[in-house]
Amino acid sequence: MAAYAKFFDPDGDRYGLPTWPFRMAPQEYATRRQLRALGLRPGGQPIAGQVLWRSRRRKTEAAYLFLIADAKPVRPMTPARWASVHGALRARRICRLCHTEREYEISRRLGACNICSPDDGYATAA
Incomplete structure (x- = not known):
């Protein structure tokens, strides 16, 4: 109290x-x-x-x-605002190395798609 x-x-x-x-x-x-x-x-x-x-x-x-x-x-979403949101989401799916649009968001930590990335993000046991 x-x-x-x-x-x-x-x-x-x-x-x-x-x-x-x-x-x-x-x-x-x-x-x-x-x-x-x-x-x-x-x-x-x-x-x-x-x-x-x-x-x-x-x-x-x-x-x-x-x-x-x-x-x-709240301001309503206009077609231009929707297009801007879709463009930003699409940019997250484009690989910086091969410039291919993937069906998933590219990891910001890896910086590339799963195919181009040398590191898959998992530690391998030796």
């Missing part, structure tokens, strides 16, 4: 932002993911608050909150 008292600062005196413990933020605030689930985006508004909690590693974690009332609708 001490963690709840430590992270409860709705006026923002201690942390500079209104702060609540995990799962205790008011209903008018939402994280980016929660806004996205509602079909909204922050829309350039400043961070309105935060949720703080202790992770299992004893590290303080934060999730920033935005006001739902000030959020804007």
Whole structure:
């Protein structure tokens, strides 16, 4: 219970932002993911608050909150944006050595397709 008292600062005196413990933020605030689930985006508004909690590693974690009332609708995907996404995904499938498009994404660690790569990524037992 001490963690709840430590992270409860709705006026923002201690942390500079209104702060609540995990799962205790008011209903008018939402994280980016929660806004996205509602079909909204922050829309350039400043961070309105935060949720703080202790992770299992004893590290303080934060999730920033935005006001739902000030959020804007998500921009729709236009044909040009879809083409851009498909082009970026296609570029991940083209080998840098043989310039062949593969049916899988090329490993960034190997830098080449499975055929061109001298290292298959697995250590062999001697």
